[in-house]
Amino acid sequence: MRFRKFVLGLVTATFLTSGCKEKNNAEVVKTENNTTTTDSAYYQEKYRPQYHFSPEANWMNDPNGLVFYKDTYHLFYQYYPDDTKWGPMHWGHATSKNLRDWEHKPVALAPDSLGYIFSGSAVVDQNNSSGFGSAENPPMVAMFTYHNAEMAEAGREDYQTQGIAYSLDDGDTWEKYEGNPVVPNVDQGIDFRDPKIFWHEASQKWILLLVAGDHAQIYNSTDLKKWDFLSDFGQKRGAHGGVWECPDLFPLKVDGGEEKWVLLISINPGAPNGGSGTQYFVGEFDGKTFTSQQKEDKWIDWGRDNYAGVTFNNMPQDDRVFLGWMSNWNYGEQTPTEKWRSAMTLPRKLELKKDDGYFLTNYPVDAITQNLSYENFAAEKPVQLENKDLNQAHIEFELPENPSDFRIALSNASKDSVYVGYSKTQNQFYIDRIASGETDFSEKFADRIMTAPAQFIKKGPTSISLFTDQSSIEFFVDGGATAMTAQVFPKSPYTILNIQTEDVVKNLKLAPVPSIWKNQSTD
Ligand code: FRU
Numbered sequence: 001m002r003f004r005k006f007v008l009g010l011v012t013a014t015f016l017t018s019g020c021k022e023k024n025n026a027e028v029v030k031t032e033n034n035t036t037t038t039d040s041a042y043y044q045e046k047y048r049p050q051y052h053f054s055p056e057a058n059w060m061n062d063p064n065g066l067v068f069y070k071d072t073y074h075l076f077y078q079y080y081p082d083d084t085k086w087g088p089m090h091w092g093h094a095t096s097k098n099l100r101d102w103e104h105k106p107v108a109l110a111p112d113s114l115g116y117i118f119s120g121s122a123v124v125d126q127n128n129s130s131g132f133g134s135a136e137n138p139p140m141v142a143m144f145t146y147h148n149a150e151m152a153e154a155g156r157e158d159y160q161t162q163g164i165a166y167s168l169d170d171g172d173t174w175e176k177y178e179g180n181p182v183v184p185n186v187d188q189g190i191d192f193r194d195p196k197i198f199w200h201e202a203s204q205k206w207i208l209l210l211v212a213g214d215h216a217q218i219y220n221s222t223d224l225k226k227w228d229f230l231s232d233f234g235q236k237r238g239a240h241g242g243v244w245e246c247p248d249l250f251p252l253k254v255d256g257g258e259e260k261w262v263l264l265i266s267i268n269p270g271a272p273n274g275g276s277g278t279q280y281f282v283g284e285f286d287g288k289t290f291t292s293q294q295k296e297d298k299w300i301d302w303g304r305d306n307y308a309g310v311t312f313n314n315m316p317q318d319d320r321v322f323l324g325w326m327s328n329w330n331y332g333e334q335t336p337t338e339k340w341r342s343a344m345t346l347p348r349k350l351e352l353k354k355d356d357g358y359f360l361t362n363y364p365v366d367a368i369t370q371n372l373s374y375e376n377f378a379a380e381k382p383v384q385l386e387n388k389d390l391n392q393a394h395i396e397f398e399l400p401e402n403p404s405d406f407r408i409a410l411s412n413a414s415k416d417s418v419y420v421g422y423s424k425t426q427n428q429f430y431i432d433r434i435a436s437g438e439t440d441f442s443e444k445f446a447d448r449i450m451t452a453p454a455q456f457i458k459k460g461p462t463s464i465s466l467f468t469d470q471s472s473i474e475f476f477v478d479g480g481a482t483a484m485t486a487q488v489f490p491k492s493p494y495t496i497l498n499i500q501t502e503d504v505v506k507n508l509k510l511a512p513v514p515s516i517w518k519n520q521s522t523d
Pocket of ligand 1: 061062078089118119246308
């Protein structure tokens with residue numbers, strides 16, 4: 001399935017959108033049908049997310065190379081600059097000072113004779129162990145997968161290898177290493193990719209995580225160029241409905257105390273609600289081997305639109321911030337946007353908690369909610385609010401501990417409704433987007449109600465939080481003990497909020513979330 005995607009990429013048409021480099025208001029663009037339309041103002045197109053990251057134009061998938069350096073967050077991403085569908089992959093680039101506002105940068109890495117540039121990660125080589133920089137100017141080093149489309153076409157199996165590149169100007173421009181590939185593909189099979197590198201303080205080594213079909217591999221290095229294989233993990237562990245992709249491994253302290261290691265693995269297909277999803281394992285890492293006692297499958301987000309998520313390297317104060325691609329390979333190339341395709345999830349802070357077992361919470365970083373102006377509503381049941389801008393909003397409220405069933409409906413004048421709720425008998429949350437707006441672009445988009453087993457942090461009231469942004473809903477219970485992310489394409493903005501429940505809805509507040517996008521130039 002994925003293999004088909006990559007091969008198709010070889011023959012991707014390049015006749016689509018033009019005018020993507022122009023940033024004038026009312027620019028003229030050619031659409032997919034080669035008709036001419038008048039584009040609206042910068043980042044004002046239909047369905048354009050207003051406070052999520054999306055590329056100015058064309059196709060984006062996984063976040064790559066997430067790293068914090070010199071007060072700047074770097075987001076690289078899988079990018080095809082010539083089409084709104086997947087094609088020969090580049091690394092797009094954007095930076096942020098606060099994880100809320102983003103500045104577009106020129107493309108960082110483009111395909112070369114070794115192949116397309118697939119997913120990977122980036123580090124700051126503070127001691128210049130790679131020798132690419134100097135003590136005064138340490139290099140940033142990125143590691144990525146080379147996907148060689150010609151070799152794949154020719155029927156070879158060793159077409160995915162790992163390469164590195166470095167930047168001596170704080171991520172603005174990148175030079176590929178002439179000794180690439182640094183990890184060749186020797187009998188690793190056709191799915192050998194998505195390097196995550198990080199510095200491991202205890203062993204004083206660079207660690208590399210890779211995925212090879214149905215398992216992860218761990219390597220280490222002293223110079224980021226020569227890598228030694230150490231161990232593997234996962235052949236018979238966790239979910240295996242599809243190939244393993246986009247690994248990440250990092251330590252987290254349970255409520256600030258005991259330290260555990262968390263391994264993230266994306267799989268496609270095989271997610272609990274169909275298609276793409278990201279599972280995790282909590283365990284131990286001793287510098288060589290990852291082990292986990294975890295029995296059940298755990299998922300970072302139960303919605304259908306959070307995939308290939310990984311975390312930032314080099315963060316201050318051990319913070320762990322995660323970003324995912326807010327789409328699903330089941331229909332990601334068909335979503336009804338014209339000029340660009342897909343967005344990232346909100347950046348989410350990860351925390352590790354313990355009850356019967358260990359579990360992760362994930363919740364948008366403070367920068368997203370910091371300066372919002374909330375309107376507060378008195379306790380009532382049921383709730384019915386009209387004429388509100390619910391298309392770009394943060395909605396929060398509380399229910400008692402052990403809540404009864406509830407159903408939140410966001411609706412509009414076009415009679416579209418998306419439902420987010422909880423069924424006590426099934427003890428599960430759900431998002432029902434079957435009548436949420438445009439859904440007929442793919443049979444797989446609205447073919448089911450997505451569900452998540454309920455997990456409550458049983459200390460006082462249950463907190464409910466919803467972020468909507470033109471074409472997405474991110475739903476969090478108890479600060480992200482459960483998270484569900486779903487795209488929606490309402491025919492007109494949602495303006496009516498209805499909350500049905502036997503309980504009293506307390507502390508209901510609603511804030512419009514302002515747009516982060518203004519005209520900017522990458523020149
Ligand atoms: C995940 C993924 C990665 C790969 C990239 C290609 O969505 O399939 O495994 O590196 O996308 O764009």
